[in-house]
Amino acid sequence: xxKNNNIIACLLLLLCALSGEAQKKDDSKPTTKATTxxxxxxxxxxxxxxxxxxxxNHKIEVVKTIFSKDLEFYxxxxxxxxxxxxxxxxxxxxxxxKTTGLTRTLVKxxxxxxxxxxxxxxxxxxxxxxxxxxxxxDCGTFKFTHVxxxxxxxxxxxxVISYDH
Numbered sequence: 001x002x003k004n005n006n007i008i009a010c011l012l013l014l015l016c017a018l019s020g021e022a023q024k025k026d027d028s029k030p031t032t033k034a035t036t037x038x039x040x041x042x043x044x045x046x047x048x049x050x051x052x053x054x055x056x057n058h059k060i061e062v063v064k065t066i067f068s069k070d071l072e073f074y075x076x077x078x079x080x081x082x083x084x085x086x087x088x089x090x091x092x093x094x095x096x097x098k099t100t101g102l103t104r105t106l107v108k109x110x111x112x113x114x115x116x117x118x119x120x121x122x123x124x125x126x127x128x129x130x131x132x133x134x135x136x137x138d139c140g141t142f143k144f145t146h147v148x149x150x151x152x153x154x155x156x157x158x159x160v161i162s163y164d165h
Contacts, residue, residue, distance in 0.1 A: 041113045044123050044148060047155045048106060052127075056103045058094040060087070068149060068156035076163040086160075100131040107141060120149040120158075140165070 047066070054062035064087055071083040081089055093102060107126040114122040123146040130139035147159035 037113075037115070040115055040121055041111075043155065044113045044121050045111060047148065047157075048111070048123065048125075048146075051157065052104045052106070055090070058098075060091050060094060063087070063090055066155075066157050068151075068158040071158060071160070073160040074162070075160075075165075077165050097131050100133065102129065102131040104129050116147070120147065120155070122147055 051063070051066050053059075054066070067083055067086060069083050071086055073081040073086045073089075075081070078089075105128050107128055110126040112124040114124075116122060124144070126141055126143050128139055128141045130137050132138070142162060143164040145159075145161040146157055148155050149158045150156075
């Protein structure tokens with residue numbers, strides 16, 4: 001019986017190894033791929049935070065540095081806008097909402113980040129925009145996809161897709 005148990009144990013180990021499910025003895029260290037993915041996630045989450053801190057505080061000069069000069073912005077209700085149009089649209093939003101406190105927050109747990117080989121990253125998530133209208137909070141939660149490009153060590157937002165409004 002003991003011999004059969006040893007054979008079964010060996011077969012199970014072999015099956016795990018062949019299926020790629022065998023674990024290293026020291027699995028406290030993440031794999032290179034996992035480390036790279038976590039680093040990318042952290043970088044994009046940081047850029048999201050910087051971008052929307054600038055947005056929430058109406059810092060158009062910071063927004064302009066984050067937008068790539070070849071920005072393409074697609075909005076399901078507003079249509080297409082390039083860099084110049086997006087800057088103008090953002091500035092207009094700031095001016096219209098000086099007193100109503102337009103803010104954007106990332107919906108907790110919605111952020112997903114995927115690498116784009118030799119280019120940058122895709123960011124997918126949901127965000128909530130709020131402003132005061134007629135003395136009451138007017139808020140909506142919408143979906144977005146951002147494409148980020150890393151140029152000379154700097155992240156630039158090259159594509160924005162805003163939808164489900």
